[in-house]
Amino acid sequence: VKRYFARKLLMYLVTFFVAVTIDWAIPRLMPGDPVQGLISRMQAQPEAAEALTGYYTQAFGLDVPVWKQYLNFWAALFHGDLGRSIWQFPRPVTELILEAVPYTLALLIPAILLSFLAGNKVGALAARRRVLDNTVLPLGYVLTATPYMWLAIVLAYVFGSIAGIFPLSGAYSYALQPAWSWEFVTSFLYHWFLPFASLFLVGFGGWAIGMRNMIIYELESDYSHYLEALGAPRRLVRKYAYRNAMLPQITGLALALGAVVAGALVTEVVFTYPGLGSMILSSIQNRDYFLLQGIFLFIIVGVLIANFIVDIVYVLVDPRTRIGMQGGQT
Amino acid sequence: MTATGQDSRLDPQTRPGSDESRALAAGVTEPSPARGARERREFLYFALRNTKLVIGLSTVLVFLLIAIFGPMLTDYTPLQFGGPVSEAPSSQHWLGTTSSGQDVYSQFVHGLRASFLVGALGGGLAAVIGMLVGFTAGFRGGVVDEVLNMLTNVVLVIPTLALLIVIAGMTTSAGRPGVSGFTMEALFIGATSWPWAARAVRAQTFSLVSRDFVDMARLSGKSSWQIIAKEIAPNMSSYLFMMFILLFGGAILIGATLDFIGLGPSNAMSLGLMLNNAVLWSALLLGTWWWFIPPGVGIMAVVGGLYVMNVGLDEIFNPKLREM
Numbered sequence: 041v042k043r044y045f046a047r048k049l050l051m052y053l054v055t056f057f058v059a060v061t062i063d064w065a066i067p068r069l070m071p072g073d074p075v076q077g078l079i080s081r082m083q084a085q086p087e088a089a090e091a092l093t094g095y096y097t098q099a100f101g102l103d104v105p106v107w108k109q110y111l112n113f114w115a116a117l118f119h120g121d122l123g124r125s126i127w128q129f130p131r132p133v134t135e136l137i138l139e140a141v142p143y144t145l146a147l148l149i150p151a152i153l154l155s156f157l158a159g160n161k162v163g164a165l166a167a168r169r170r171v172l173d174n175t176v177l178p179l180g181y182v183l184t185a186t187p188y189m190w191l192a193i194v195l196a197y198v199f200g201s202i203a204g205i206f207p208l209s210g211a212y213s214y215a216l217q218p219a220w221s222w223e224f225v226t227s228f229l230y231h232w233f234l235p236f237a238s239l240f241l242v243g244f245g246g247w248a249i250g251m252r253n254m255i256i257y258e259l260e261s262d263y264s265h266y267l268e269a270l271g272a273p274r275r276l277v278r279k280y281a282y283r284n285a286m287l288p289q290i291t292g293l294a295l296a297l298g299a300v301v302a303g304a305l306v307t308e309v310v311f312t313y314p315g316l317g318s319m320i321l322s323s324i325q326n327r328d329y330f331l332l333q334g335i336f337l338f339i340i341v342g343v344l345i346a347n348f349i350v351d352i353v354y355v356l357v358d359p360r361t362r363i364g365m366q367g368g369q370t
Numbered sequence: 371m372t373a374t375g376q377d378s379r380l381d382p383q384t385r386p387g388s389d390e391s392r393a394l395a396a397g398v399t400e401p402s403p404a405r406g407a408r409e410r411r412e413f414l415y416f417a418l419r420n421t422k423l424v425i426g427l428s429t430v431l432v433f434l435l436i437a438i439f440g441p442m443l444t445d446y447t448p449l450q451f452g453g454p455v456s457e458a459p460s461s462q463h464w465l466g467t468t469s470s471g472q473d474v475y476s477q478f479v480h481g482l483r484a485s486f487l488v489g490a491l492g493g494g495l496a497a498v499i500g501m502l503v504g505f506t507a508g509f510r511g512g513v514v515d516e517v518l519n520m521l522t523n524v525v526l527v528i529p530t531l532a533l534l535i536v537i538a539g540m541t542t543s544a545g546r547p548g549v550s551g552f553t554m555e556a557l558f559i560g561a562t563s564w565p566w567a568a569r570a571v572r573a574q575t576f577s578l579v580s581r582d583f584v585d586m587a588r589l590s591g592k593s594s595w596q597i598i599a600k601e602i603a604p605n606m607s608s609y610l611f612m613m614f615i616l617l618f619g620g621a622i623l624i625g626a627t628l629d630f631i632g633l634g635p636s637n638a639m640s641l642g643l644m645l646n647n648a649v650l651w652s653a654l655l656l657g658t659w660w661w662f663i664p665p666g667v668g669i670m671a672v673v674g675g676l677y678v679m680n681v682g683l684d685e686i687f688n689p690k691l692r693e694m
Contacts, residue, residue, distance in 0.1 A: 051527075052527070185673035187626045189626075196654055200654070249677075295526065324633070
């Protein structure tokens with residue numbers, strides 16, 4: 041197990057290194073000079089613009105050789121300093137991101153966990169049960185093939201525009217300020233429901249189908265037939281099948297994380313939910329590549345941490361890895 | 371976005387036993403011609419009786435035909451302005467018009483073309499890379515396997531969307547016109563979505579490499595790639611085909627997402643871009659449902675059709691899964 045975790049950790053370190061390097065390159069590879077963009081927006085006089093160029097180039101640390109910029113980036117990273125935003129200039133990127141992260145997490149975490157649990161349960165129930173299977177399977181395929189943003193648009197249209205039950209945009213009523221008051225929390229939940237539902241539904245479809253197919257594989261495997269031949273009750277056989285089918289589903293959860301995060305980002309855009317997704321859009325539109333860089337760093341770190349958690353859960357769930365799985369299989 | 375369930379199902383390393391039996395059941399194609407013909411007949415027999423395959427395949431084919439012939443049936447071009455504004459579907463504009471007077475039908479059929487292009491190219495490239503990496507890792511083993519495995523895991527864990535946004539941002543501004551923009555997009559999608567395919571192929575290759583017939587081939591002095599192409603790949607051909615289908619569908623979804631955030635090719639039309647425009651120009655508030663419903667239905671039908679088709683194929687290749 042130690043060896044297993046050592047390898048995993050090494051893998052994550054390499055990944056982190058590669059990801060940060062790519063991340064560092066973002067503002068440098070993007071088209072257009074961010075400093076020029078910032079100055080042209082100020083509409084300064086030519087002489088002033090020159091002085092400003094010098095000032096901002098220095099402020100963003102762009103006046104040193106590229107290799108040094110790279111090292112500086114790492115150094116600043118460990119101090120939690122991600123530079124300053126261009127879109128909302130003097131404000132540090134970290135501060136802006138920390139404002140948006142809670143909204144994204146509030147959508148993502150419940151959506152991932154609930155859709156995983158519910159999808160697996162329903163999928164397991166549906167397998168080899170004709171009536172349920174015939175409803176769950178087509179529904180699951182439709183849901184999992186739906187682009188996140190489209191489901192969000194349709195939900196917003198049906199429940200927001202036509203029925204007028206749920207609000208179309210924002211995370212809370214514009215009349216309110218974020219606070220721990222009863223009024224704010226209800227308003228928040230009210231605005232939270234539709235984006236959450238669209239994330240939940242797409243995920244649910246995928247998990248239900250995956251579980252349904254896995255259970256069928258397991259029910260057709262030798263140990264299940266053997267159990268049945270011994271006269272074990274059907275419920276017991278299904279229970280064992282479920283446990284075995286769970287393992288690939290957990291691996292699947294790690295694989296799906298990136299996609300779900302992407303889904304949350306576009307869903308936020310549809311509902312103008314003030315999370316990271318909407319922030320990515322405005323940073324692209326405002327050519328604020330430092331903010332974009334910071335957001336990606338957050339997403340990368342978040343996905344890495346989540347992957348690591350899944351790995352730990354996998355070890356806890358799978359007895360074979362507990363005994364000492366061969367490293368080559370990871 | 372991706373077919374999460376399918377991904378994990380195709381990722382068989384956690385179930386060595388059943389995956390072995392699957393590989394066996396999947397493609398026992400012996401060289402004898404008589405047997406080959408019978409197998410083909412048997413395949414057709416089950417294929418035509420498998421409702422899932424028939425439904426999935428026909429959905430995909432219908433939309434493929436729309437994508438091919440649809441653009442020929444209209445005089446409008448997707449980006450042409452000047453029609454009536456926000457008009458509901460009529461005989462003039464079959465799917466209505468957008469809030470800037472563009473013809474939705476024309477946008478839809480051209481967008482569908484782009485989606486198929488992105489799917490085929492992106493999925494194809496991902497399948498090729500996945501197979502190259504997977505076969506090499508599984509066949510060579512040892513250090514090569516370790517290195518490739520590391521590479522696969524790194525690409526797997528990095529949120530590909532982040533990577534795609536960077537690359538897409540770089541290229542769209544370079545201003546490549548029309549179709550080549552989608553080609554670029556497809557190539558990037560292919561270059562980032564191969565990891566799970568590589569893992570699946572590697573695990574399958576592992577289970578085949580130690581078989582007797584592979585040893586025989588080695589003894590007869592064939593080169594590694596000959597063995598892979600002649601002995602290993604045919605034994606998992608059905609598996610590879612299904613993998614391609616899933617990658618195809620996944621690429622379409624990723625492409626739509628990219629276009630939706632506004633990182634697709636400019637001056638062209640795609641289904642994702644239609645959704646993007648519809649949201650930006652508040653089609654939701656205006657209630658112009660004909661603007662945003664068709665692109666979503668198109669994506670959903672094609673991708674869903676592909677997934678359903680995949681399950682159908684699975685049942686055909688693997689008799690154990692057939693409904694009793």
